[in-house]
Each structure stands twice: as structure tokens, then as C-alpha cells.
Amino acid sequence: MADYQDYYAAPIALNPDTGELQGNAEFAVYLPDDLSFETPLTVTDAVSGAALSPLSSSSIGTLPDFRATGDPPQVILKSGTFTTKLTSVYGAVIQAGLDHTTVQAAIDAAAGVDDVRTAAEAARDAAAASVTDAEAARDTTLAAVSDAEAARDGAVTAQTAAEAAQTSAEAAATPEAIAQVVTDYLDEHPVEGATDADVAGFVEDEASDTRAAIDALIPDGSDYATAAQGLKADSATQPDDLAMVATTGSYDDLTDKPSTFPPVIGTGATDALAGDTEIPSTAADVGAVPTTRTVNGKPLSADVVLSASDVGAYVKPGPGVPATDLVTAVQTSLGKADTALQAADLLVAVTAVTANYTLVLTDGGKAVEMSNSSARTITVPPNSSVAFPTGTVIECVRMGAGAVTIAAGAGVTIRNAAAVLTLHAQYSIVSLRKLATDEWIVTGDLG
Numbered sequence: 001m002a003d004y005q006d007y008y009a010a011p012i013a014l015n016p017d018t019g020e021l022q023g024n025a026e027f028a029v030y031l032p033d034d035l036s037f038e039t040p041l042t043v044t045d046a047v048s049g050a051a052l053s054p055l056s057s058s059s060i061g062t063l064p065d066f067r068a069t070g071d072p073p074q075v076i077l078k079s080g081t082f083t084t085k086l087t088s089v090y091g092a093v094i095q096a097g098l099d100h101t102t103v104q105a106a107i108d109a110a111a112g113v114d115d116v117r118t119a120a121e122a123a124r125d126a127a128a129a130s131v132t133d134a135e136a137a138r139d140t141t142l143a144a145v146s147d148a149e150a151a152r153d154g155a156v157t158a159q160t161a162a163e164a165a166q167t168s169a170e171a172a173a174t175p176e177a178i179a180q181v182v183t184d185y186l187d188e189h190p191v192e193g194a195t196d197a198d199v200a201g202f203v204e205d206e207a208s209d210t211r212a213a214i215d216a217l218i219p220d221g222s223d224y225a226t227a228a229q230g231l232k233a234d235s236a237t238q239p240d241d242l243a244m245v246a247t248t249g250s251y252d253d254l255t256d257k258p259s260t261f262p263p264v265i266g267t268g269a270t271d272a273l274a275g276d277t278e279i280p281s282t283a284a285d286v287g288a289v290p291t292t293r294t295v296n297g298k299p300l301s302a303d304v305v306l307s308a309s310d311v312g313a314y315v316k317p318g319p320g321v322p323a324t325d326l327v328t329a330v331q332t333s334l335g336k337a338d339t340a341l342q343a344a345d346l347l348v349a350v351t352a353v354t355a356n357y358t359l360v361l362t363d364g365g366k367a368v369e370m371s372n373s374s375a376r377t378i379t380v381p382p383n384s385s386v387a388f389p390t391g392t393v394i395e396c397v398r399m400g401a402g403a404v405t406i407a408a409g410a411g412v413t414i415r416n417a418a419a420v421l422t423l424h425a426q427y428s429i430v431s432l433r434k435l436a437t438d439e440w441i442v443t444g445d446l447g
Contacts, residue, residue, distance in 0.1 A: 006071040006090035007046040011063040013077060016084055021061025024405070025079040026054035032074050032085065041068040041075065048401060050373035058403055059422045060447075348395070353378075358409070359432075364392040371399035381409040383437045392434045398423040406430065406442055415441040422446060 013022035028040040043052045046065035055077075057063050068075050073091025077084050087095065291301040296310040349366045357368065358379040370376050378396050398404040406421040408414045414421060415435070423430055423446060430444030 005067065006073065006088045007065055007067045008063075008075070008086050008088050009046070009065050011066070011077075011086050013057045013061045013063060013079070013082075014084055015082060021057075022079060022082055022084075023057055023059045023061045025057050025082070027057070027063075027077045027079045029055060029068050030076045030078060031072055032076055034076070037076075037078055041070070041072075043068055045373050045401060048373050050401075052374055054375075056375040056403065059405070059420050064401070064403070354400075359386065359388075359394060361386050361388065363394050364388055365394070367395035367397055369397045369399045370404045372402045373400055375403040375405070376400075377405050377407045379407045379409050380412050380414060380432065380440055382411045384411075385409070388434050390434050390436060394432045396423070396430050396432060398426055398428045401426055404428075406432070408440075412438045412440065415439065416443070416446065418446065420446045 013025060013027065014020075015022060028037070029043050030037050030040055043055045043066050044050060045052055046067050052064065052066055055063065055066060068088075071088070071090070073088050073094055075086055075088075077086060289300065291299065293300055295304050296306060298304045298306070298310075351363055351366050351368045353368060353370055354372050354376075356377045356379070357370065358381050359368065368378060370378060396404070396406060404423045406414060406423075414432075421442065423444075425445070428445035430442050430446060432440050432442050434440050
């Protein structure tokens with residue numbers, strides 16, 4: 001039969017005179033006959049055996065299960081002028097007049113049942129945790145697949161747009177399109193520095209058009225005036241007016257003609273058209289664009305061929321371009337690659353503490369985990385000490401068996417619907433949010 005260790009189960013700090021519970025108080029423990037309260041007993045946690053110094057009540061007056069030195073059946077709790085008497089589990093057996101041997105046997109039997117039940121509950125909790133982990137892994141995998149599909153669709157869209165841009169660029173860069181662009185440009189901007197052959201051809205074409213226009217204006221023989229036409233004959237075109245026109249149609253029969261044909265072109269050239277200014281031969285003479293000018297860096301002295309890069313078109317990459325390259329190009333062009341939300345930004349950082357703790361500025365957005373078997377306090381400092389931005393959220397977690405209380409610093413007000421600032425039990429979580437300069441609200445598992 002196992003040795004029985006007496007303890008005080010679910011004790012409360014009840015004032016027998018007023019019937020009220022003494023909350024948020026620290027107590028010393030004495031033997032009932034130590035009426036002068038000279039020798040306080042050492043108090044330890046009934047489960048972990050850790051020292052409870054001091055032994056503190058919650059905001060509603062409850063105390064943790066504890067043992068006292070020597071396992072006395074009764075003790076006196078004292079806090080200031082407040083005193084009350086507590087009876088241990090074994091002390092209750094004695095007061096009930098039960099045989100302690102029989103009670104011990106029952107306790108040993110119950111302990112065996114408790115062990116089996118505890119093992120079963122642990123197995124059940126482990127199985128539930130495994131299911132939760134599996135579901136979380138499944139959700140993570142589905143999210144990753146969804147992200148990959150979205151990235152693939154974005155890459156396909158980007159490649160389609162790139163191919164369309166390439167097609168447009170190729171259409172714009174055909175020899176016919178480029179020739180049309182150059183032709184239109186030269187029509188509006190004559191080329192300076194044209195060769196003699198270029199100017200001669202231009203002049204010959206213009207002369208041909210002029211001759212055709214003159215021929216259209218000169219009437220044939222039937223239109224000549226006659227004497228019978230009276231006064232009209234004097235003003236009509238006479239045969240002598242056509243002295244420069246050869247009757248044979250031969251160039252040699254023309255009068256006042258240049259000695260050579262076509263006439264010599266160029267400043268200072270001889271045998272130019274008689275009586276006329278010499279035909280100019282330079283670009284400056286005719287107001288043309290000099291051949292030293294360029295189109296997209298290409299000289300106008302020869303045919304100009306423009307490539308896709310000359311007109312700023314997208315150059316289509318070769319086949320098999322990795323989708324990641326296209327995604328990177330799109331992200332870079334949008335200016336989002338360096339500022340996009342990263343997975344690490346979604347993790348909650350932890351501040352692990354074991355002693356009484358006052359929040360600091362870097363705790364904003366973190367979880368403060370208090371781990372201790374004794375009662376501990378997490379204090380919210382005034383804005384004058386730590387200027388948390390309004391809207392700051394901080395998690396507080398009770399990781400140990402010891403009670404954890406949220407305390408307000410000087411001038412700080414902490415709002416809560418039930419006016420309770422103690423975390424309910426081990427692994428309880430609460431959330432603090434700053435409402436104003438020195439005003440916070442706490443929500444979660446309090447009690």
C-alpha cells in the first residue's frame with residue numbers, strides 16, 4: 001500500500017465572520033496552536049512539489065492545491081488581520097470518524113483507476129492531436145497547390161501577352177512596313193546630300209510631268225485662228241509662237257536648246273539650260289535632310305532596316321523558357337518582388353518569461369508566455385514609460401501551473417466585461433489590445 005501524502009484540496013480564502021472570499025491576497029500558513037503566528041510553515045504545490053512563496057489567492061479567492069510542512073490535518077491561513085482555518089483531505093477523514101487504513105486502501109485503489117483513466121485520456125488527446133496535425137498538413141498542402149496553380153496561370157498569361165507583343169513587333173518590323181515609314185518620313189523631310197543621279201531622276205520625273213501639262217495646254221492645228229475669225233486672229237496663237245517646237249519632232253530641230261540632254265547638273269556645270277539658273281545639286285540647295293542624319297541610329301545614306309529592338313518591342317525568348325523567369329519578370333515590372341508579403345511575416349514571435357514581467361515595446365504583435373508553478377504577474381506599463389501604438393495587440397499565455405494575473409501600471413486602465421484579470425487555468429490565453437493612450441482591453445480565458 002502506497003504512503004498517503006496529505007494535502008489541502010481546492011482551498012478557498014473564506015472569511016468566516018463576513019462570509020466573503022479574500023481575493024488577490026498573499027497568505028502565510030501556521031499550525032492551529034501557533035496562536036502568536038511566530039513560525040510559518042513551508043508550503044509546496046500539491047502536484048509539482050514546487051515551493052509556493054507566497055501562497056496567493058486568485059481574484060475570486062481560490063487557492064491552488066498545496067501541502068504544508070509535516071502534513072498537519074489543519075492549518076490557519078493569515079493575511080494581515082484576516083485569518084481562517086483549513087482542513088486537509090486526511091483531516092476531513094479523521095473528522096468524519098473513518099478508519100484511515102480503510103480510507104488509504106480506497107485511495108490506493110482509486111489511484112490505480114486514475115492511472116488507467118489518465119493513460120486513456122493521454123492516448124485520446126494524442127490521437128486528437130495527430131488528427132489535427134494531419135488536417136493542418138492537408139490544408140497547408142492544398143494552399144500550396146492553389147498558390148502553384150495561380151503562379152502557373154500568371155506565367156501563362158504573361159507568356160501569352162509576350163507572344164502577342166512579339167507578333168505585333170514582327171508585323172511592325174516587316175520590310176514593307178519599314179519602307180512605308182521611311183517613304184512617309186522622306187515625303188515630309190527631303191533628304192539633304194542627295195546624289196546627282198537622285199536629283200536628276202527627280203528633275204526628270206518633274207520635267208516629264210511638266211511637259212505633259214504643257215502638251216495639254218497647246219492646241220492642235222485645227223484650233224489655230226484664221227483670218228475669217230476677225231479680230232480674234234490677232235490675239236490667237238500664231239505658228240511663229242511655236243519656234244522652239246521642232247516641226248519634225250526631232251530634238252536636234254529645237255531652237256534655244258542646251259547643247260546636251262539631259263542637261264548637266266551641278267554648280268558651275270557648263271551647258272546648263274540656256275537663260276535659266278543652274279540646277280542645284282546639294283541637299284542644302286533643295287532644303288533636303290542631310291544623309292548624316294539617322295533613324296534610330298541608322299544612317300540615311302542607304303536603305304534603313306529597323307529591328308524589333310529599334311522600335312522598343314518585346315523580343316520573344318527561345319522555346320522552353322522556365323515559367324519562373326516569366327513570373328520574376330512580371331513581378332519586377334510591377335515593382336512588387338521586394339515588397340510582397342512573405343510567409344515569415346505571418347508567424348507569431350514568442351517572449352518566454354518565468355518571473356514577474358512588465359511589457360516592453362518589442363512585445364507588440366507577439367505572444368508573452370509565462371511559465372512558472374508559482375503565481376506571477378504581467379504588468380501593462382503606462383504610455384509615458386512604453387509608448388505602444390494605439391491598436392497594438394499582445395497575447396498572454398499561462399504555460400505553467402502558477403496563477404497569472406494581468407496588472408495595470410500607474411495610470412493605466414484595463415477594461416474587461418467581468419472585471420477579472422487572472423488567466424483561468426494552465427494554457428489559458430488572453431489578448432491585450434491598446435484602445436487609447438493609457439487604456440487597454442483584455443479578452444480571453446479569464447476566471
